[in-house]
Amino acid sequence: MFTCGAVLLGIVVLLLFWVVARYNGLVTLRNQVANAWKQIDVQLKRRYDLIPNLVSAVKGEMKFEQDTLEKVIQARNQAVATAQNPGAGIAAQAQSENALTATLSRFIGLVENYPNLKSNEQVRALMEELTSTENKIGFARQFYNDLATSYNIAQQVFPASFIASTFHFTPVELFQIPEGEATQREVPKVDLNLGT
Numbered sequence: 001m002f003t004c005g006a007v008l009l010g011i012v013v014l015l016l017f018w019v020v021a022r023y024n025g026l027v028t029l030r031n032q033v034a035n036a037w038k039q040i041d042v043q044l045k046r047r048y049d050l051i052p053n054l055v056s057a058v059k060g061e062m063k064f065e066q067d068t069l070e071k072v073i074q075a076r077n078q079a080v081a082t083a084q085n086p087g088a089g090i091a092a093q094a095q096s097e098n099a100l101t102a103t104l105s106r107f108i109g110l111v112e113n114y115p116n117l118k119s120n121e122q123v124r125a126l127m128e129e130l131t132s133t134e135n136k137i138g139f140a141r142q143f144y145n146d147l148a149t150s151y152n153i154a155q156q157v158f159p160a161s162f163i164a165s166t167f168h169f170t171p172v173e174l175f176q177i178p179e180g181e182a183t184q185r186e187v188p189k190v191d192l193n194l195g196t
Contacts, residue, residue, distance in 0.1 A: 036144035
């Protein structure tokens with residue numbers, strides 16, 4: 001009788017350890033996902049700061065492209081507004097960012113048509129910064145999506161799904177491009193040979 005009670009107690013203790021380990025694992029993943037999202041935020045903020053400087057640097061030369069310049073600023077302002085709205089959600093943020101990326105692509109394509117801008121050191125520096133930032137955004141998105149996928153899987157696999165549902169862990173959205181918007185899958189192409 002004593003042996004049976006000890007075995008039962010051992011099973012209960014092991015079960016408690018397993019529950020604590022799974023709970024802590026889910027909390028760890030949730031915090032890693034939140035941190036990854038903040039890394040995207042940092043890079044997006046950098047892009048938001050670069051765009052007005054770049055538009056200002058090319059404005060005098062691109063007098064006949066005012067409509068394009070205004071669209072870039074509007075897309076940037078919409079993305080900033082969405083980022084600052086805590087209830088907007090990841091899908092809305094992704095949509096705003098993808099619209100900004102598409103507008104930037106058109107804008108950068110037009111900049112390449114102006115020879116005077118190609119030799120401007122300030123424009124060159126801003127374009128290089130923008131390229132670097134776009135790459136960092138891409139890596140940050142990928143890192144976030146990798147962690148978010150791991151977090152979602154950890155909640156859905158059996159038997160850990162019982163822990164996730166008991167403690168109200170919820171899946172997170174991936175930062176993705178909507179289907180049918182293939183043109184927005186492209187990172188703005190920046191010609192780094194502006195002066196040559």
